[in-house]
Amino acid sequence: MSDASHSYREQGELELTSVLKRLFYGTLFFTCLALTGLSLPSAAQSAPEATANTPDVVFATVKERAQALADKPYQKPDHNVPEALAAMNYEQYRSIHFRREAGLWQRDSLFEVQFFHPGFYYNEPVTITTVDKAGSNTRVPFKSEYFRYGDQAKPVMDAVTEDLGFAGFRVHYPLNEADRKSEFVVFQGATYFRLVGPGQVYGLSARGLAIDTAESSGEEFPVFRDFWLLQPDKEQTTMTVVALMDSPSISGAYRFTLAPGAPTVVDVDAVLYPRTEINKVGVAPLTSMFHHGENSTNYVDDIRPEIHDSDGLLLNSSQGDWIWRPLSNPKSLRVSSLQDTNPKGFGLLQRDREFNSYLDAEAHYSDRPSLWVTPKGEWGEGRVELVEIPTNSETNDNIVAYWVPKQPLAPNTEHLFSYQLRTFEERLPSQGLAQVERTRTGWAAIPGQEDGPPRTHRKFAIDFTGGELDNISTEAKLKAKVSAMGGEITHIVVEPLPVKGMWRVAFTLIPEGEGPADMQVSLTMRDQQLSEVWSYVWYPDSVQ
Template sequence: MTTIPLHRRALLRAAGSAALLAGLPARARIAAAQQQGLAFGPAAPFSFEALVAQAQATAAQPYQPPTRPAPEVVQAIDYDAHGKIRFRTDLAPFADGSGAYPVTFFHLGRYSGESVRMYLVGADGAREILYRPDYFDMPADSPARKLPADSGFAGFRLQERHGRDDWRTQDWVAFLGASYFRAIGALGQYGLSARGVAVDVFAPGRPEEFPIFTQFFIAEAPDPAQPAVVCALLDGPSISGAYRFTLHRTEGVVMEVEASLVLRRAVARLGLAPLTSMFWYGEYGRGRMLDWRPEVHDSDGLAIWTAAGERIWRPLNNPRAITVSSFGGDSPRGFDLLQRDRAFDHYRDGVLYDRRPSLWVEPLAPFGRGAIQLVEIPTDDEIHDNIVAFWVPEGEAAAGDRHDLSYRLHWLADEPYPDAGIARTVATRMGRGGEPGKPRPPGVFKIVAEFDNPAVMRRIPFGVFPEVVATASRGTVQRPFSEPVPDGNVWRATFDLAVDGSDPVELRMFLRLDGRPLTETWLYQFHPEPPPA
């Protein structure tokens, strides 16, 4: 059995969260919610430890699919119809000021059709919120009116704290669909998502599974100085698990996640702490007539801080075929799907791609040996999430294995722990190789990366040009050189890649001066075939 132990700091934090759950004045809070019009089931004892035991017991039993009420009706609640169904904010728990963050609920729909049970937790245990159709405002012709009266909820969200904005118009964290959840970052926008777990994402010969959070236990913070605590039970054909999320509304959102997962059966690719995003194209990879905008993406790169301390930047791809990249080793200090480009002029779009959050995973207990895996899926539009990154433990994922995890998620504008002593990548560019004014040789490509950190780059003496250290998994690196970019502290590293055929090429590059790296390590999977027209 594979077990990743919690270290002492995580155990102390778990004890603190348990105390927070136990200390809430449940009777007063639930009584207030009942007066508002919500219906509740009877109180039952609750603790995170009991939820872990329930997940273990569930994994030992045959899988029972979640309830999907009236599938033909739910299928009719498409994106537009679902957007017109709104939970009545006058019914929101804690809307009367008894808690910092009012809770509102999502209705079932085509893309979130499984019924999820919701509980409020306090000192006397957990009480289920019993679904009623009249909790929601919806158009008279909404297909949702045809659902059974006990259909259930699809998910929930926490609304913004009182006093910041009108809480009815702004939420800051949402759990909806399978095990997906997301939060706003420091710039006030939603973007990429996280998941509880990823199972067999494009594993050879195996269909992907989407385990779901079947039950949520919500213990709201009495004031903004305290975190909100949410526990969840997860279940799927191959896995069951218990989660505790400690949610801090800070500059962005910071979440401590504690999870205990048990495999019901063997899994080919077990993805822990998974992140999901969208990358259509950046300053590279855009055909002339593909779209009018310069760039379209929720994230533009995978950042890794290795156990050895190396900083890696891997720009994302929209490949022609599904690709899986693996970055193996000991438990990393962190990894991230990052939206690094914050210039509005690079997007020119009112959906504010320049404000999308970055999401950094920080292990609080070591993940052990394994690999960060990056899955890149072809897409021809921005409506599809086509990027997935997660941690895969070393060795087989066999039935009965248990994984206990403790990690922190930082939903921010940038990395939470930047290295001030190195320059980081700010652009990746590509074009035809060769020299200007001469015939461009076939099979030769120009590869360019730009690095910025004024404190680092100003130390380069005038007239000195850092060494470009570049390697390729196949083909030949030619004419490497570096140069300063005019009107700034940015330095450009350039080389030509001469390569035959269309198989991918793994590239690696950094700038070095006096035997020491000036920059993070730039990695890229280059596809020699021409980009889409």
């Protein structure tokens, strides 16, 4: 999220999400989508025993619509947002605020829904329909009276019409305080959505689907065209959102079961109907930002030591291994992957939660959530792919991670992926091993050495903490289990640090040739695995 956006986090005020500025990074673009309609069966149209539009009924109906769309050639709807709104600048758009009193279900539910105004970068309005317990489906109309237009937005008010539609919505819930509802999830832009747990602020985003990310053909961005919001009972602590997705190559139906709390959990059911053959589909994609951190080697002219929404990718393999890959801001596009069959989970984490690591009083990077994906059922063979894109600005999302099935999704076939998303902070409760606290690297020259080695010879220091390290004596004999492809690891040192439960593995990497070096390091004691596996790819062009 941009540094300019972090100051505007008051509840009930419009937040300009990080997606706003990042979706157009590089050659990324949106497919413009206009409003579409869909009639759901009313109680009278349902089977005799059905008295309402349950989540299953709504989801089944939207699946039928998605399949019908996929059976026909893609039709790009007309762009219908007036030019004056599309041309708004950041300050104009930020000065438009939703009136909280116009929100849905304020007194009838623990949940409250508010809406986003179209314009600026959000020029693909969506239809939003509410579904109540009696089986009544009501489309929520756009009304200018729902919004307050600040002085900077007044020049564009003449372009506001009552048929615009909304750019998205956000949901509030008593997440942090029992008597006050706070925002915990936002759906806005393409298939992007973001969620937070108690005490957290927005950082990374989830997406419905990634198509041809980092491919030479260019990335395709599916879009949620329509949403159905199922009204919860007065004391119900979960809420269901159903969405219709469409794009040139694929359509789909999504069901999101939102459960805000500690942690905030979202169960996702995605049914996909490819129109055509797709080169690469990324399932359960997560999008984040890494500008610079403790492992960066390039000098950054900034008072803040680190800037990132996430600092690493964690994978729990089908064999139970925990693999940690620190993120980087590369000089050129990098795509790496971790092969697996039926992984137990993966996620992008913000492990460093110390204010002193960032020294940013506005961005609150230390409060950004980590997000974990737990597959349901068997996803088969495939890979967790990590994309790292060079960026010179923290306003650009440059990190993407997702699951790529080994077998391409066949056209004219239904494909189901179910998974759970959950927020957490630096440690996942199910991860009991010691984990990487920090990764640091520098030139491998000895201090005072007049004729040092080439700059590509690197010294690494990896600090592990937690797990059984909290109980192990500093006199214990721990070993480092290391491996490397494309280089040689030498001068390995394992030692305790003057912090309880923290041990360091230091070594020198001597790369082979001009290619990357792929390294793995973990801590062991005799035959016992004490830590997760640190997995890192070093590129010679990383040296400034």
